[in-house]
Amino acid sequence: MAGKEATVYILDLGAPMGKKRHGRDHTDLEWALEYVWDKITTTVATGRKTALMSVIGCRTDKSDLNGVMEEAEGYENITVFSELKQYLLSDIRRLQNKLKPSKTNEGDLISALAVAVQLMDSATQNKAGKPLKYDRRIIIVTDGRGEMDDGDLDDIAMKIKDTEAPIEIVLLGVDFDDPDYGYKEEDKDAAKANNEEVLKGFVEKCNGNFGTLAEAVEQLNIPRLKQPRPIPSFKGELTLGDPQKFDAALTIHVERYPCTMLAKPPTASSFVVRTDLGTSGLSDRSSATIVGEDHPMSDLAAVRHQRDYQIDDPEEPGTKKNVELEELEKGYEYGRTAVHIAESNLNVVKLETEPSLRIVGFAREEEFKRYLPMSRTNYIVPQRTNQMAQLGLSSFIHALHEGGLYAVARLVTKENKPPIMVLLSPRIEPDFECLIDVELPFEEDMRRYKFPPLDRKLTVSGKVITEHKDLPNADLTAAMGAYVDAMDLSTFSKDEDGNPDEYAKPEDTYAPLVHRINHIIRWRATHSDPTLTIPDPPEILMKYSNPPSDLVERANSILESLKVASDVKKVPPKVKGRGKRNRSEREKPISGLDIDALLGNPTQVKIDPANLVPSFKQALAVTDDLAAIQSAADAMAKEIRNLVKNSVGESAYGRALEAVRVMRDELTELEEPEMYNNFVREFKKELLEDALNGDRREMWWRVRGSKYGLIDQKRSLVSDVTEKEADDFYKT
């Protein structure tokens, strides 16, 4: 979609640009640069080799035309910072140091413009001097406080409008008057007013854009949308009936294009900080040359992923053995059985299909459950320039629409691709009509979990109750009704003509994360200082994170009555924790039987290795005594060690791990983190020092991998272990 483009920025660097005006806390130049950098970094981020840029400074201390003009005379105090080329991060960094306010007021903006036109000309023509196809643009940012010789302006305007190589002109002025935007600078300097007048006339003559900087900077926050070219994912026939076997069948040639497709934020790749700086040894083996091209960074090295392949060693049960990729064959898992399928035979498991879009039947629109669709959507349109298809599909679309129907079809997009069921719904807009397809679930895609009803309660005996604390009473129902109606968004916004319009339509919302990451990458490109704080996201990305404040204010009293009717109480954190010390709160079976009473309310339960977890939990449940808890914990710890000690290979690690988890959870709940922490410190040492009958490091990796380390203050308020300490525990 995007063709070649060339953009020249003319930036006024005159001494007055270094001033802060009108109560702004940054200089005019800093303000202007906000705009310029945003534009430049946006282009750099695309990584396009065909997007050329150049920056020309006007009213600079020195003059350097970089060979653009044959004669330097008349072009004093103008600096061409680079030829037209693709900009890279290094160019940005280099340029940053140079874009500083000068100490001079000398330098003619019109001359700089002439240089820019010349530069543009020579860089966008072929060897024979013929202009190539380019989108040419010159963007001027100035405060209009310099001296200008407007004698050549008409010639330049002619050149800019040249139909062979037209140039788009954008001029942004610092505090320029702009009635459209509604800005007028008070007490304007007469010379500046004159310059504004001249420049405005000139830009108008070139059919360019003339605006005030404030507006441009403001608009930077509106995210720009990428519009990828539509690529069809299917071209074929929509059929009703089987045209090969039956006489009566319909066939319409259609094409399918994406309608929605989630925009993804740029992805980061993994690197590792170089450690070999300056050291030799391996350095001649380093692949710096390969990596160097892609990532000419001094402190980061690319990461390679090494795959290892292991099998259970048939000779030594319980151990693993490495195998080479060359020895391996392809296959599938059926349960835990490995099924070997020779490479040549891999197709045997594939269902043979041919590309097709076949109507299975029709469903009623009002019966359709809107939550069933499982995918993004696609447009289905008639084959281009096929009038029969146009007529056929149009009748299909309108018949669906008028009949209040959706079609259900079986779609195979390519040969031997698995079939999917799609819903075809009609979409008729003022300027186009089409079918929209979206994927439907198969039987296997539905998880049939059951949930109790929300409008009534069933008792164990099967009685239906309609008044219950879990059911809304009349007050709550009424308050909710009023609130939902009060918070209506369908007419909250205004359209261009000021008529009520729906608030937050999809086309008015921007993907927050996509633009946030793009924005921050661009920000970092011009703010390399690591001590700077990452800025917050622009407001426009946060707009829909909360209900509109006007609406909230309006509905405030209704919300208050809803709160009263709801009577929602936050569960205090304590209840979640300690409860179990109280025997009466132990969970009871459905019948409510008190099992402890049945067993004669024991005050002591012995830890039983054959029933480890339950006996531990029961031992803790029957006592409040610290010593008894400690002894249960000790007994548990002993059994955990025994499990590890007696484990053949890794066979008992799972059980040991479970015991560790239960011990950790229970002692956290009893607010005795110390007991667990003492154990796990000791346990770690034993595992790493082979004190539990051989090399048990694998067990430590599992404890670590499951995060069953120290209980820190975040988990238990009474712990004396800090989060950092708990973190370090895993590392060393």
Added chain:
Amino acid sequence: MADAHDRRWGEEEEEEEELDETSYKSIKDAVLFAIDVSPTMLERPPASEDKKADRDSPTSAALKCAYQLMQQRIISNPTDMMGILLFGTEKTDLKDGDSTFQNCYLLSDLDVPSAQDVKRLRDLVEDEEEAEKLLKPNKDGASIATVLFCANQIFTTKAPNFSSRRLFLVTDNDYPVKAKQDKDAAVTRARDLYDLDCTIDLFPISRRDHSFDRTRFYDDLVYPTSPSDPDAPVAIPSTTKVTKSGEGISLLRQLLSSINSKAAARRALFSLPLELGPGLKIGVKGYLLLKRQVHAKSCYVWVGGEKTQIVQQSTSHMADDTARVVEKTELRKAYEFGGDAITFLPDEVTRIRQCFGDPVIRIIGFKPISSVPIWANTNKATFIYPSEADFIGSTRVFSALQQKLIKSQKMGLVWFIARRNASPTLCALLPSEEKTDEDGEQQMPPGLWLIPLPYADDIRLFPEQPDAPLKTTDALTDKMRIIMEQLQLPGGVYDPSKYPNPDLQWFYRILQAMALDEDIPDTPVDKTVPRFKQIDKRCGEYIEDYGRAFEETYVQLSRGSLAVRGKPAAKRRTAEPEDGEKPAAKRVKAEPKAKNEDGNNDGLTDQQMAVSNDKGQISKQTVAVLKAYLSQRGQATAGKKADLIERVQEYLQSKGM
């Protein structure tokens, strides 16, 4: 080096979002079937003429269910475990030489099922002799306490640290003990299981002369909530329905249906506050009720030994410059930018991603349901249901909201952050009403659904279309509508349960055959293929009718639009001949195709073509029309438009027209 072990991350992790590790336990599920083998359980229903009547004894129905569930779980939960324990058998065998657990017979050990397990079970289900040998009841049955402790041991050793361990108990005996101390022992053992976070799911079967009474015994054994998910909504008591043996709908079908509803362990995807307005929050949990099931990817196997083995892969990271092995913690993320890399420190990454606030479902306002057209769909929806764990009163407020939305046909617009680091999404919050089938079984749960909406960035351009495409006429639309009305799905509803995924089913059928060294079937069952015969029968007539109307309309309209489209036609001429060579193009001509009985079909009739020719308008016919006309008359369709016209004229002449 290789990190973590058999930890399987939540399926929601497919997005590249970085997750807070601590929030994920290993979420595997282990199901142990315990099936009662007693004289009454083995009793077959009396012979009956009715085809739908039962043929299975309760034990054999239970085994069939287990067999079906096993096959199903290999597809849907390939890493979850399953085992089958028979109790009350004469034989005692736990496959480990130990005979502590008298009259317990471990048919298949608790593990990820193997092809052999499937075969064993199938043999038992299909081969009566085989079944009879094994299914011999002990005359005193088995002690239920023993069975429960046996299950305890199996879960402890075979499925340690699983987040979900469930005992499926199938029995028709509602009082399986004789003395009080036996009952006390059973009650204690049941509590052990509860403390071990194992759930007992009871599948009771009523006998013809005795209906199963849970209160006699089992209500002392079964706990109201699942220990691993204490605030999960309490299952409806009626789910564990008393299945009546030998009457009405078959025992097998009833049992299958109640077991199916528990086939997958219910796992909450997230637990979040739902903010109705500033200062009003309730607690909800999210569940994935829709999830595209795909078959396993191919893997590497090692065939060097006696037994084919699955190869385990592990990945380690190496610095490309020094080949030094690096730990995950050393990795830094960098973005490509302008031929270089832009990096951020880990806490900066956190600031970047978490700037949108904490995970929440926040209502922004309400709109009519019509504001969520089908095209505004980007992904599957998530089901939410209230939870009292964090906010007391959540359920009633949620219920009030759900009922209001249903009543007013409205949806909520919500700002949704599923978890830390997740991308914020705008979603439609849509109510769903409870739906039950004719047996009273829940088909769709009541609750709310979060439907992710597209942002402007996610909406693609409509593809370029020709300037003035042909549009339908009311008459033609009506003809099409008749066809559509005729072909409505039962009840006008798409019912997913009628459409098993043909690709998935075929894949596992073949794989199973290969795993068991059996003959490979050659015809797949594919219920997604339209029923062409029925279509022909139900509306063949209407389709032909439409075909005729189409021809007429087309001739009229295309004539009218000829002036507009001089150029496109010329372009197409170059493309068409290629088309003509492919056999598929034969159908081009038949666009909307409808043959009349007499074989004189769509496209223009000889008469119409002759008229057109006489008026000197034949050159205004499109290439497609000409080709269609020719090919239906057995004439060649190759060549440029001029050639086609010439051929048409020759043909007409030969007919004397």
